[in-house]
Amino acid sequence: MRIEVNGAGHNVTSPPLASLLTVLREEMDVTSVKAGCESGGCGACTVLIDGQPRRSCLTPVVTAVGSEVTTVEGLGTPDSPSAIQQSFIHHYAMQCGFCTPGLVVAATAYVNGGGSDDLDSVAEAISGHVCRCTGYNKILEAVAAAVKSSEFDLSSTAVDKNTVVIKTGGAV
Amino acid sequence: MDIDVRIPDSSRAAAADFGDGSGVSVMAGGTIMMNLLNSYRAQPSKVLLLHKAGLSYVNQDGSTVTIGATTPLADLAGLPAPLGPCAANIGDPAIRGQGTVGGNLCAIASEEFPVGDLQGALLALGATVRSTGEGGERTEGLAEFLSSGGSRLLLEVSFQLPAAGAFEALRRPHTKHFTPLAVSGALASDGEVRLAATGAASTGVRLSSAEAAANDPSEAGQAALEDVTLADDALASAWYRGRTLPTLVERVLTQLKEQA
Numbered sequence: 395m396r397i398e399v400n401g402a403g404h405n406v407t408s409p410p411l412a413s414l415l416t417v418l419r420e421e422m423d424v425t426s427v428k429a430g431c432e433s434g435g436c437g438a439c440t441v442l443i444d445g446q447p448r449r450s451c452l453t454p455v456v457t458a459v460g461s462e463v464t465t466v467e468g469l470g471t472p473d474s475p476s477a478i479q480q481s482f483i484h485h486y487a488m489q490c491g492f493c494t495p496g497l498v499v500a501a502t503a504y505v506n507g508g509g510s511d512d513l514d515s516v517a518e519a520i521s522g523h524v525c526r527c528t529g530y531n532k533i534l535e536a537v538a539a540a541v542k543s544s545e546f547d548l549s550s551t552a553v554d555k556n557t558v559v560i561k562t563g564g565a566v
Numbered sequence: 567m568d569i570d571v572r573i574p575d576s577s578r579a580a581a582a583d584f585g586d587g588s589g590v591s592v593m594a595g596g597t598i599m600m601n602l603l604n605s606y607r608a609q610p611s612k613v614l615l616l617h618k619a620g621l622s623y624v625n626q627d628g629s630t631v632t633i634g635a636t637t638p639l640a641d642l643a644g645l646p647a648p649l650g651p652c653a654a655n656i657g658d659p660a661i662r663g664q665g666t667v668g669g670n671l672c673a674i675a676s677e678e679f680p681v682g683d684l685q686g687a688l689l690a691l692g693a694t695v696r697s698t699g700e701g702g703e704r705t706e707g708l709a710e711f712l713s714s715g716g717s718r719l720l721l722e723v724s725f726q727l728p729a730a731g732a733f734e735a736l737r738r739p740h741t742k743h744f745t746p747l748a749v750s751g752a753l754a755s756d757g758e759v760r761l762a763a764t765g766a767a768s769t770g771v772r773l774s775s776a777e778a779a780a781n782d783p784s785e786a787g788q789a790a791l792e793d794v795t796l797a798d799d800a801l802a803s804a805w806y807r808g809r810t811l812p813t814l815v816e817r818v819l820t821q822l823k824e825q826a
């Protein structure tokens with residue numbers, strides 16, 4: 395069984411009904427994908443499968459064979475974050491960051507799918523995600539701003555690397 | 567012990583792998599089943615995965631709509647009320663993209679909470695179900711299918727487009743595993759009004775007393791309370807459900823009248 399994650403192939407050693415979440419974290423060390431509830435209720439494990447948001451905890455790994463799996467590692471890097479990642483940083487849309495990878499991934503699918511900047515519509519798009527820190531408003535603003543990318547000039551919101559430290563890698 | 571995982575590539579192969587259903591666990595979108603597997607609450611020996619069985623389709627032939635068992639909920643969003651809005655109200659985009667019609671209808675009600683929002687919309691539409699299992703294929707009404715206890719493989723569900731349809735649910739600010747209370751209504755082309763509720767009890771129920779009083783929406787709302795034994799759980803108390811069910815019924819009937 396071979397799956398494609400962030401453009402690279404991986405030979406799965408777990409059984410076919412293991413969750414994609416387990417394979418990503420335990421076999422591949424893709425730790426941006428969080429094991430929050432492992433029952434579908436929190437959204438922290440969200441990945442893109444062929445561009446669509448999916449709960450990796452509810453996805454048997456064998457059903458991802460033949461599809462392209464994308465996590466935040468495949469969207470941007472600390473040196474060159476994607477537009478949505480920049481928007482999250484610019485709008486302070488995270489505190490502890492546990493929910494953030496799932497939200498960034500879901501927001502990416504929403505914005506790429508032509509989602510509107512209407513806050514009710516953004517709220518529906520992220521309604522499967524639990525954030526225990528931010529109170530959600532900053533997240534809604536960040537996603538809406540990313541939709542209005544013409545108003546959101548990325549070049550003028552360059553992140554000051556000294557004040558905003560994005561840590562990647564290392565199991566959390 | 568290794569699980570015997572079958573991935574049939576056609577509906578015929580799925581029916582063969584399912585056989586009479588004994589000892590087989592079916593997994594479609596997995597949004598319920600994976601939860602049970604992850605927590606070891608289900609430890610099946612044989613699992614039938616349906617994602618390649620060719621059962622994902624929405625076909626319309628005249629006024630008959632036929633929906634394959636593994637059609638994702640997201641693909642129903644454009645259908646007329648009550649089904650379209652009912653499907654759009656389920657979960658969030660990820661759950662609607664992954665969860666299927668068959669999985670929703672066949673979800674086994676637990677003691678903890680009601681399940682299967684689509685049951686209400688499809689009961690109101692008078693849907694029929696084609697399934698396979700012991701004794702081969704058969705087609706029956708959804709209510710009979712549901713009462714037979716979930717031991718068959720659902721293949722597809724069909725219904726006639728209604729003359730009017732409406733769906734009303736309690737608002738939910740965040741994704742939950744089921745909608746605490748929803749009412750679906752449809753006016754069939756022969757003039758029959760059907761009403762059904764989900765979230766009120768552990769499975770979808772027809773509101774026959776309310777149907778009998780359909781000409782007076784407010785009276786019908788009160789009558790609906792005779793049709794259900796209200797669930798009492800963490801998302802809504804029986805008291806709250808009892809206060810809101812009449813309002814939802816009244817709204818649905820008022821919308822049906824406006825459309826007719």
Ligand SMILES: Cc1cc2nc3c(=O)[nH]c(=O)nc-3n(C[C@H](O)[C@H](O)[C@H](O)COP(=O)(O)OP(=O)(O)OC[C@H]3O[C@@H](n4cnc5c(N)ncnc54)[C@H](O)[C@@H]3O)c2cc1C
Nearest residue numbers: 434594595596597598599657665666668669670672683720
């Ligand atoms: C966060 C979250 C929110 C949710 N919100 C809602 C909601 O608002 N409303 C709601 O109704 N549900 C909700 N659900 C429950 C669930 O996602 C849906 O009911 C979904 O449609 C189930 O479909 P599935 O294909 O994923 O089911 P699966 O998990 O694949 O299967 C569910 C059950 O049905 C059986 N089954 C599946 N397909 C068939 C078939 N063709 N024939 C016979 N048996 C079959 C399986 O054996 C299993 O017992 C939610 C779930 C989560 C995790």
Ligand code: FES
Nearest residue numbers: 430431432437451
């Ligand atoms: S870990 Fe998958 S939804 Fe919570």
Ligand code: FES
Nearest residue numbers: 489491525526527
């Ligand atoms: S930022 Fe802490 S959970 Fe969302």
